[in-house]
Amino acid sequence: xxxxxxTNIALTRxxxxxxxxxxxxxxxxxxxxxxxxxxxxxxxALRVLLALGLFNRWGLGDARPPAQWSxxxxxxxxxxxxxxxxxxxxxxxxxxxxxxxxxxxxxxGSSLPGLRLEAFRGQHTYVGRHLPTGAxxxxxxxxxxxxxxxxxxxxxWGFHEADQPLTTRETQxxxxxxxxxGDAALLLAGLATRIATRDPQxxxxxxxxxxxxxxxxxxxxxGSAERYGKQLWGAGDRWALRWNGxxxxxxxxxxxxxxxxxxxGATTHDEGGRLSVRLGRATLALEGLxxxxxxxxxxx
Numbered sequence: 001x002x003x004x005x006x007t008n009i010a011l012t013r014x015x016x017x018x019x020x021x022x023x024x025x026x027x028x029x030x031x032x033x034x035x036x037x038x039x040x041x042x043x044x045a046l047r048v049l050l051a052l053g054l055f056n057r058w059g060l061g062d063a064r065p066p067a068q069w070s071x072x073x074x075x076x077x078x079x080x081x082x083x084x085x086x087x088x089x090x091x092x093x094x095x096x097x098x099x100x101x102x103x104x105x106x107x108x109g110s111s112l113p114g115l116r117l118e119a120f121r122g123q124h125t126y127v128g129r130h131l132p133t134g135a136x137x138x139x140x141x142x143x144x145x146x147x148x149x150x151x152x153x154x155x156x157w158g159f160h161e162a163d164q165p166l167t168t169r170e171t172q173x174x175x176x177x178x179x180x181x182g183d184a185a186l187l188l189a190g191l192a193t194r195i196a197t198r199d200p201q202x203x204x205x206x207x208x209x210x211x212x213x214x215x216x217x218x219x220x221x222x223g224s225a226e227r228y229g230k231q232l233w234g235a236g237d238r239w240a241l242r243w244n245g246x247x248x249x250x251x252x253x254x255x256x257x258x259x260x261x262x263x264x265g266a267t268t269h270d271e272g273g274r275l276s277v278r279l280g281r282a283t284l285a286l287e288g289l290x291x292x293x294x295x296x297x298x299x300x
Contacts, residue, residue: 006025012260013028015200016261023080023145024145036083036261042133043083046130049114054195055191059230068173070101070109088136102115104170105160115131116161125141129162183279184279188284197255229243230242241288242287247289249275249286249289252288253277
């Protein structure tokens with residue numbers, strides 16, 4: 001691919017993702033797409049698990065098993081997701097706060113089951129390896145989404161390292177994840193890579209699933225005690241995402257289907273007020289806040 005073409009694709013990608021040019025360039029694949037969904041199979045499997053961790057929390061009926069991973073707290077941080085063909089990079093101004101939510105340690109707190117610290121590089125970058133999938137996940141405080149090759153001792157102690165095998169608890173946690181079709185995996189992985197995406201013309205925005213960067217009128221909560229309740233669950237081709245608060249359902253659908261940034265082949269469907277995104281035979285039902293014509297919120 002000519003350098004000029006790759007640069008133009010990266011610039012378009014930056015307008016949607018908020019990445020810096022270096023990170024966006026690293027994520028542009030050879031197929032000419034923006035690259036949010038072009039990745040190795042192990043990467044897709046990792047992103048599915050990340051989505052299940054991010055979008056499951058107590059507060060909406062019976063909690064699903066991934067709620068126990070406690071990754072949902074990550075949406076309170078400002079994270080720019082920079083997906084690459086062979087790694088997933090999370091860019092944040094507080095990497096030393098974000099990393100402990102992802103990397104398992106001896107304290108048994110929140111974590112992505114199976115993730116291990118492979119190296120700490122430079123001053124702000126945690127390079128992780130997910131044992132079950134073999135995929136790489138990076139947490140960095142460098143706004144460029146790039147990092148030094150120099151190894152240093154991690155400022156955070158106690159993270160399980162790459163030579164430590166899966167624990168019994170991790171094996172049990174991963175065994176609770178339902179089997180899903182390839183198309184469903186694409187949809188779920190797409191949720192994880194788009195948590196901070198935004199339409200350059202401000203028609204929709206994801207706002208890290210925390211607050212509306214477009215400051216639209218209307219309420220962002222259904223009045224329940226658990227403002228941030230979330231549940232992403234299903235099996236095979238049928239999945240449903242339920243949540244309280246922000247973002248709007250149509251924004252989620254747009255992030256998955258919008259021209260350029262959307263998953264190729266994914267479409268939005270509105271049947272009797274029930275919104276869903278479909279890809280092949282897979283369906284992701286969106287059961288959350290919707291946007292009325294006036295901008296005020298209502299439930300789907």
